[in-house]
Amino acid sequence: MLDATPRRFDALPNRPGVGYKPQHFAEIMEDPGPVDWLEIHAENYMGAGGRPIAQLRHLAERFPISVHGVGLSIGGEAPLDAEHLARLRQLLGWLNPASFSEHLAWSTHDSHFFNDLLPLPYTEATLARVCAHIDQVQEAVGRRMLLENPSTYLAFAESQIPETEFLAEIAARTGCGLLFDVNNVFVSATNQKTDPYSYIDAFPLHLVGEIHLGGHDEDEDDHGAPLLIDSHGCEVVDPVWEMYRYTLQKGGAKPSLIEWDNDVPEWPVLAAEAARADALLAEVPA
Amino acid sequence: MSRPQSPAPSVSQGTFTRAILDAGQPVPEGLLDPEGRPAGRRFSVYRNNVAVSLTEALATAFPVIEKLIGEENFKAVAGVFLRRYPPDSPLMMFYGQQMPAFLEGFEPLKHLGYLPDVARLEIALRESYHAADATPVPPEALQALPPDRLMAARLRLAPALRLVRSRWPVASIWHFNMSEGAPKPPANGENALVTRPGFDPQIIALPPGGGAFIAALLAGESFGAALDAASGAVEGFDLTAVLGLLIQGGAIASIEEGPPA
Numbered sequence: 001m002l003d004a005t006p007r008r009f010d011a012l013p014n015r016p017g018v019g020y021k022p023q024h025f026a027e028i029m030e031d032p033g034p035v036d037w038l039e040i041h042a043e044n045y046m047g048a049g050g051r052p053i054a055q056l057r058h059l060a061e062r063f064p065i066s067v068h069g070v071g072l073s074i075g076g077e078a079p080l081d082a083e084h085l086a087r088l089r090q091l092l093g094w095l096n097p098a099s100f101s102e103h104l105a106w107s108t109h110d111s112h113f114f115n116d117l118l119p120l121p122y123t124e125a126t127l128a129r130v131c132a133h134i135d136q137v138q139e140a141v142g143r144r145m146l147l148e149n150p151s152t153y154l155a156f157a158e159s160q161i162p163e164t165e166f167l168a169e170i171a172a173r174t175g176c177g178l179l180f181d182v183n184n185v186f187v188s189a190t191n192q193k194t195d196p197y198s199y200i201d202a203f204p205l206h207l208v209g210e211i212h213l214g215g216h217d218e219d220e221d222d223h224g225a226p227l228l229i230d231s232h233g234c235e236v237v238d239p240v241w242e243m244y245r246y247t248l249q250k251g252g253a254k255p256s257l258i259e260w261d262n263d264v265p266e267w268p269v270l271a272a273e274a275a276r277a278d279a280l281l282a283e284v285p286a
Numbered sequence: 287m288s289r290p291q292s293p294a295p296s297v298s299q300g301t302f303t304r305a306i307l308d309a310g311q312p313v314p315e316g317l318l319d320p321e322g323r324p325a326g327r328r329f330s331v332y333r334n335n336v337a338v339s340l341t342e343a344l345a346t347a348f349p350v351i352e353k354l355i356g357e358e359n360f361k362a363v364a365g366v367f368l369r370r371y372p373p374d375s376p377l378m379m380f381y382g383q384q385m386p387a388f389l390e391g392f393e394p395l396k397h398l399g400y401l402p403d404v405a406r407l408e409i410a411l412r413e414s415y416h417a418a419d420a421t422p423v424p425p426e427a428l429q430a431l432p433p434d435r436l437m438a439a440r441l442r443l444a445p446a447l448r449l450v451r452s453r454w455p456v457a458s459i460w461h462f463n464m465s466e467g468a469p470k471p472p473a474n475g476e477n478a479l480v481t482r483p484g485f486d487p488q489i490i491a492l493p494p495g496g497g498a499f500i501a502a503l504l505a506g507e508s509f510g511a512a513l514d515a516a517s518g519a520v521e522g523f524d525l526t527a528v529l530g531l532l533i534q535g536g537a538i539a540s541i542e543e544g545p546p547a
Contacts, residue, residue, distance in 0.1 A: 043376050047416030048445065051485035054419075071376025077299045084376055109299045112372035115343065116335040118302065153332070154325035157294035157316040191328070193320040221319060222326040229331055 009064035009098040012037050012210060012255035015281065016274040017066065019232075019259045025055055027267040029062070034278040035271065037098065039066040039257050045095075046087045056095065064098035066210065066257070067091065071113065074133045074147070075106035075120040085140050092141045099210060099255070101146035101179045102137070104130065104167065121156035122166045134174040146209045147171070148179035151187040151216075151230035163188075164202040171207045178204065180254075181212035182244045183236065187228040196243055205251030213244060213277060214259035233262035236273060241280070248284045256281060306333050307369050340368040340381070347382045348408050351389075351401060353463045363392065379416060383409065400454035407456045407478050407489065410448035414480045414487040417446035422536035428529065435543060437510030441503050442540045443532075446482035449500050457491035481535025490531055495523035500532075 015036035020028070028035070038059055045056055059065065071084060092100055105117035120126050138145055149167060161169075171178055180203065189196035215234035219227045236244075236258070248254070258273040295316035305311040317325035341364040345352050352360040371384045386402040386409070395401055422444065431439065450456055457478035458471035477497030479490045492500070495516035502512035516523040532538050 043378065046377055047379060048418035050416050050419065050446070050482070052416070054485065073376075081376075087377075106299060107376070109303045111374055112303070113374065113376045114303060114306065114336050115339045115373060115376075115378060116332060118299075118306075118332060121297065154328040155318045155320065156297060157318055157322075158296045191320075219327075219331075221328055223319070223321075223323070225319070227328060227331070229335075 008061065009037075012064050012066055012098045014253035014255055016277040017064075017255060017257045018270055018274055019068075019257065019261060020059065021260075021264050022052070022055060023264065024267045024270070025059075029058070032063070033271040034275045037064040037066065037255065039068050039259075042067050042069040042088055042091055042100075043071045045091060060095055060097070065095060066099040066101065066255070067095065067097045069100070069102040070117070071107060072102050072133075072137065073106045073108035073113075074102055074137070075104060075118075075126065075130055076108050076133075077106075077129070078109065078111075080133055080136055081108060085137065088137075089141050092143065099146065100141065100143060101148060101210060103148045103150060104170075105150050117150060119150060119152050119154065119156070122159040122161040122163060124160070127161065127166060127169060131170055131173045134170065134176050138174065138176065144176060146177040146179040148181055148212065149184050149188075149203075151181075151184040151191075151228075153191050153227065153229070155192060162202070164199060164204075168204045168207070171204065177209040178207045179210045179212060180205070180208040180247065181214070182247060183212065183214045183216055183240050183259075184230060186237075186240050186243060187216050187230050190226055190228045193225075197246065200243065200247055200250065205247065208251060208254055211244065211247065211254045211256045212259055213240060213256060213273075214261075231262060232259045234260075235269075236276070241276065244277070245280050245283070248280060253281050253284045302332075305329070306336050307372065309333060337365065337368065340373070341365065343373075343378045343381050344368065344385075347379075347412060348385060348405055350404055350408055350460055350463045351385075354398065354401065354404065354459075355395065363395070366392075379412060385409070400452075400456065400459060403450065403452040403454050403456045404459055406452075407450045407460055407480070410450050410478075410480045411487050411489070414446045414448050414482050415485075417444075417482065420444040420446070420536075420539040422533070423538050423541060425533045427541060428533075428538075431541065437508065437513070438543065439509050440506060440542045441509060441512075441532075441538050442542055443500075443503055444482070444535075444537045444539045446480075446487065447500075447504075447535070447537045448480040449497065449504065450478040450480070451497045451501065452476055452478065455491070457489050460489055479531060479535070481532070481537045483534065483536040488535065490535075492531070493524050493527050495520040496528045496531070499523070499525075499528055 016034050017037035018035050020038040020040050103117050185196050185199050213236045214232045217229040217231045221227045256277045297314045297316045301314045313329040344364045373381045386405040389402045453475035455471040455476045457476045461468035476491040479492050498519040499512050499516035502515040
């Protein structure tokens, strides 16, 4: 049985953070630069022991930790995976992190996990289902969670509710907070041919407990229209930094994470992205 | 876009995932681009994300298999595997449990008979890496017991210990592909012992009888019964060498006397 880690950090600071990668462990412990908190993917720390858990214990003594789930399948048609929910409850129990978040998406169907964040139609039926699942998660883990807006590549003919309204309604019904991924807004708006700034204006920023910034890839659809893909494999692009600045000025300073999950760079490159967020955070009152 | 008069087609998650796994299936009706045209390549993003991310997870899990058959072949094998065995859990670090059995039945690779056991060893390594921590008994603990008590005692092995018994030289094949300057594998089979002193699992080919000895300990047999099993399996079983490997690997978690729990 794992010992409880004493709670040292009640909340993420309104400062830059990065997605933690084990290859950066020594550099982060030595000099984290502008990085004041770390995010981990919950599923990578659900083993019984060994180096991952030991490193996480060290990090958690020094940094506020955000646990970001990628496997709960909150938008799934089927009931939530009880075993997985129990593992999550155990991780959040011993780690006692500053924040826990998941996605408005689904990834499991018919007991198979697809390792991708799959899209949902925005209807009254899916709204009710997502809310029921979030109620169940928050009940099971005994804390409030944040729900992240998705990157989308296509639209459902059956959708009836705008995404911003859908997310606001989920938060209103379940009491959950929101995670605002600025790159996802840019990706979806480009792919859906909508205005990303209207999306920010319509988003309930007062419910946002964390911001994500990441890179994307560029492709084209069958008709030559731009098709952006949320890949977390490169630098954040300038238009996304501009949207981030606008978001901060509108909603105030927030904990702001650089996500870089594929082709992970050397630590100085990641720290430089965090420094860019730091400079924009400095423009708004903490 | 104007609202269609008839109710819009609803796309179930079953329809969605079937079309993801089978590129021969049409893109489900009801998935659109911003102009209201069929989603086409936009749907392929999901197909691609799923196939690429699962293939990468398998390549991370089975680096020696990938080296043995080559990157391109591995991608093809992974493509078949992931469609037959999509993950049954979100813990990607344990994805690929069916790989040994899959390789056993995979006709194009049947001539490489050692692949399934190499896959078993790679699974054992990952399990060892993520296994629970255990404080090993001090090296002198075994010597401290009088022989009769030692023979009746049970050694509880560390959660990070794994044993892969093979008629192929699996440990040597692994080292030959992963360690600089490792010798060419011998012709004989090997019992590979995985231990984890600290955080990094290590693989060692056990001396003759070592597989029978450790298998008996893992089955909960007494020290004496395990010794009988090993001595019955080979002439001149080298107990000291095998105990040395267990101690050096931090693999003896406790010595339990009295009736089994």
